[in-house]
Amino acid sequence: VVDAINAGAKIIVVGGAICKATDVRVAIGNLKKAILDRERVPVNLFKRASNGNIRGILEKVSTANISNGSHRLRGITGLQSISLETKMIGQAVTVRTYPGDWAKPVEAVDKAEEGSVIVIDSGGVGPAVWGELATHSAIQRKLAGVIVDGAIRDSSEIRKLRFPAFAKLVMPNAGEPKGFGEIGIPVSISGITINSGDWIVGDGDGLIVIPKQEAKEMANHAMDWLEKENRIREEISHGKTSLGEVMELLKWEKR
Known part of the structure; x- marks a missing residue:
């Protein structure tokens, strides 16, 4: 994010840094800080494989x-x-x-x-x-x-x-x-x-x-999925929600 801002970017599209975070509010706060203060925020997310x-x-x-x-x-x-x-x-x-x-x-x-x-x-x-x-x-x-x-x-x-x-x-x-x-x-x-x-x-x-x-791309996709599951597991283990709520299963129910 900081590199993009320094390069003159006006719009920042963020994906995994938020949707994979165990606490979305904290992740959003860190992202805002990085944009406003141009300070790098350490993340533990996976770097794409080569x-x-x-x-x-x-x-x-x-x-x-x-x-x-x-x-x-x-x-x-x-x-x-x-x-x-x-x-x-x-x-x-x-x-x-x-x-x-x-x-x-x-x-x-x-x-x-x-x-x-x-x-x-x-x-x-x-x-x-x-x-x-x-x-x-x-x-x-x-x-x-x-x-x-x-x-x-x-x-x-x-x-x-x-x-x-x-x-x-x-x-x-x-x-x-x-x-x-x-x-x-x-x-x-x-x-x-x-x-x-x-x-x-x-x-x-x-x-x-x-x-x-296809190995590099498939390895990256697999790791991306693992991080998503880690986030869901964290939410469930802390009693914040159930798997059905996380996956929004009710919206698929026929009425």
Whole structure:
């Protein structure tokens, strides 16, 4: 605001500084002071992300925040979290392989960069293409997690290792490493196309895929939504209002 006034601005449009504030009256007072006295007022609101800090922003938000901030973006369905509440954030390394053929998934671990998520399309069926030993290898490579549209095994051991893993099926039998398939090509899971480099976020609610070219904008929208929810939570916890009043639900009721 101060920079805008000093630059000669006659009209100031303010959004988040007020609508996200826990006390709107205080926020308005601070804003007036900044305009009249040209004094900067410290705020704790989020600064928009750049391409260099996308991971840091995604670590702060949930898949629900991302979905809300992207007009109820649909997540990947039909997969279960093996590691329960463990959060997963990273860029995808995609793998397409045949059911039970775990050669390409293991090869992808060796090729992936630190912080990546291995995304495996094995046709949505068994036998397993991922297990405890592949998980140990991924941990050594400092990977962020694995998604398997197919089967995984050694689930108890993977859970103990707290390695983020999502899979369609869990079963004891694995296949044989035949070497069929490809790494780095687009794959589709539950109707959602995933390309290598796309951002993957997984938590207790499920999985969200963020296209690489849209990552900065979607991360910003998710953080914006989180701040709005923080303000609503603050109002409710102090007994000022209810969720229905905050969201003005009555105005949508049919009369």
